[in-house]
Amino acid sequence: MIDSLRLANIATYGKAPVDVDDLKEINFFYGANGAGKTSISRLIDSPSSWSDCEVRWRKSAPLEAMVYNNEFIEKNFTKATDLKGVFTLGEAQQAQLDQIADTKAEIGRLEALRDSLRETLSGADGTGGKTSELKNLESAFKDKCWDQKRKHDAIFQEAFTGFRNSADSFRTKVQSEQKSNSSALTTLESLAERAGLLYGDTPALASSIPGITLDSLTALHSDPILKKRVLGRSDVDIAAMIAKLNNSDWVRQGLKYFEQNNDACPFCQQATTKEFENSLAEYFDETFETDTLAIESLQSAYQIKVAAANEQTNLLLAVESSFLDADRLAPHIGQLNSLLAINQQRIHSKKAEPSAQVTLESLDDVAGEISAIINAANTKIVDQNKIVASFAAEKKKLTGEVWKYILDTELKDALGDFDAKRDALDKAIWGLNTRLQKVVTDISQKTRVLGELEKNITSIQPTVTAINHLLKSFGFRGFYLDIASTGSAYKLVRADGSDAKHTLSEGEKTFVTFLYFYHLLKGSSTTTGMTADRVVVIDDPVSSLDSDILFIVGSLIKRLFSEIRSKTGYIKQIFILTHNVYFHKEITFNQDRRELALKDESFWIVRKPGLQSTLERYPTNPIKTSYELLWAELRKPQIQSLTIQNTLRRILENYFKILGGVDLNNLYQHFEGEEVIHCRSLISWVNDGSHYTHDDLYVAIEQPMVASYTKIFFKIFKVTEQMPHYKMMMGDSFVDLDAPSAPAETQAPDAMQPQGETTIEALDNTQPIIVDQQALQGGVVSSSNVTLPPAPSPPDSHEDSDIPF
Helix, strand or coil: CEEEEEECCECCECCCCEEECCCCCEEEEEECCCCCHHHHHHHHHCHHHCCCCEEEEHHHCCCEEEEECHHHHHHHHHCCCCEECCEEECCCCHHHHHHHHHHHHHHHHHHHHHHHHHHHHHCCCCCCHHHHHHHHHHHHHHHHHHHHHHHHHHHHCCCCCCCCCCHHHHHHHHHHHHHHCCCCCCCHHHHHHHHHHHCCCCCCCCCCCCCCCCHHHHHHHHCHHHCCCCCCCCCCCCHHHHHHHCCHHHHHHHHHHHHHCCCECCCCCCECCHHHHHHHHHHCCHHHHHHHHHHHHHHHHHHHHHHHHHHHHHHHHHCCCCCCCHHHHHHHHHHHHHHHHHHHHHHHHHHHCCCCCCCCCCCHHHHHHHHHHHHHHHHHHHHHHHHHHHHHHHHHHHHHHHHHHHHHHHCHHHHHHHHHHHHHHHHHHHHHHHHHHHHHHHHHHHHHHHHHHHHHCEECHHHHHHHHHHHHHCCCCCEEEEECCCCCEEEEEECCCCECHHHCCHHHHHHHHHHHHHHHCCCECCCCCCCCCEEEEEECCCCCCCHHHHHHHHHHHHHHHHHHHHCCCCEEEEEEEECCHHHHHHHHCCCCCCCCCCCCEEEEEEECCCCCCEEEEECCCCCCCHHHHHHHHHCCCCCCCCCHHHHHHHHHHHHHHHHCCCCHHHHHHHCCCHHHHHHHHHHHHHHHHHHCCCCCCCCCCCHHHHHHHHHHHHHHHHHCCCHHHHHHHHHHHCCCCCCCCCCHHHHHHHCCCCCCCCCCCCCCCCCCCCCCHHHHCCCCCCCCCCCCCCCCCCCCCCCCCCCCC
């Protein structure tokens, strides 16, 4: 069965996961339409469809999930030509039935053995068993190894280099040294003395510092294009003028404005001749364009080389070496960067004025200074590494002996104990996995055998007989179920033999599809699988049903509860989801339940207070009478302005009019002064908001209006001497709204604190009220104890009037 659900990023459930934990054999979910109930049934029906959701099965053993919801009706009735046949075990020799029962029992025994092996291997929740023992053993051994690191780290930390920051890597190193270390075993005193020499301030090998190369960059300094004056043709008629004014670059820059101005002079706006346009084009000939491209190519190449030089200098500045004179190096690198920036600017100027001659700043001096600093550092590094070379062999020898001492002196017993226990656990885990694999194979084989046995003695006729009997018993005589011509499906027909499927009412369709689903639970839509264990989800099965049929559906579902509790069927767990208060009360009634839920059931309420759904578990059935739920609306911290009118009306009508025989229109006679107007306004306001719709006018109910009318509502109970009842229904949330220090505008919201046990998100205005007489103790209104005018003739009925029954 299912242990828990996780809902996230599905329909009205947001990114934050909503967990439904500790599910029982029987689980009730109540919520308004659109609150998020159907998402639960869809998740169980198809867990893989939502990557952020999860269905956690007990002992990681999924069962067949059978879900009744709108999708089931759509798939099996609306879109299907015929209803698929429900195969059940038909009449057969007792020997065949016994063989099926024996095979089923053998599968159950094997599944129990499989679960036992899994539990021994990994624990009931997947975090225990032999696997956990092995992890705990490895963890304890890791801690013992890490204790040695802490004990000797101050003296031998260089021997532990690379393994000092992780207990796991240190343990791995211990096990590696155990297999390969062949060093001599010496005393701790000798090791400590040698470590003081070799692991102290002794020099270490140092890496040489990379130099910088600017050859390819400086080679660009000699590009002849830098010295060349890039001009147009001299034999063009305007060349003499351009040469005289020395404005070749100015003319070239203005050429684009000339072209954009439709060949008119961009300064004087005078039209030019075609000859002038040709002269300009001939002046800036192909040679000019080639030289211009050469300048651009030089600029691009120089930028690339500068970027490479910057990368080299940045790496050089990042080097951390005691041999490198960083204080001397930094100014030279800064000078190099400045020269490169100057040269880039000069190349940019050359591009802007091709006729200019450019000379780039030399980099040789600064490059030589930088190279000298690097070479000096590398010379020191070579000298240092020659000294270090004489220590390397001794240091390596010492490191091996340190590990040998830890292995053979400090961890000898721990290593022996760990190896012995680990080998034993490895063998046990291997044996369990081997047996588990065989049992899983046996279950698969037995399941195939069971399928063949069921296939030989199955029939769809018993379902036809049972459903037709129920239809006839409950007054559905206009149609019946028959076997289709295929022999493996059903069809709905009228008494004259015509097709009845497309002429059924909504109530008939709902009842037929539920009966079909109910019998499908007893069998299978194929010739095998009718004895498979399963989880059942029933999502709002009573839409469009009359009250008597609602009772019948509830009775059939209660039979499923009995099968689960008695363990006589194949249903192991059931989920009931509904928005109907009366159906919920019908199926949840259990005379054995006292204050708390039974051990095999759980109660949940699905809410959508904003844009996202939430789920809340209750210790017992949270749905009381409709009358109590109306008062629960008033106990909320934030009263819902859209439903407050209907809530107040239904309480007043139910308590004063239906039970007390009091005309609501006469309540104003108990008030004086302005309160008479307020009382009349309240009665008119709640009736208007409950009985009429405004086609062309939308009236927004403001919070001050709600607070004002809830105060008048309070005073109606006060002036009619019905305060004991008001206090009882408000419970701990009671506040005297008529107190001088508590104006309604400020006190009303505080007076509406929630009662978690009876709070639901919304009420269906079309549902009738069931008044629990016991719930009205402590101030029951009646015509005998209230001094009010006689009740007038009953007012005209309204479409949504509440009918008590």
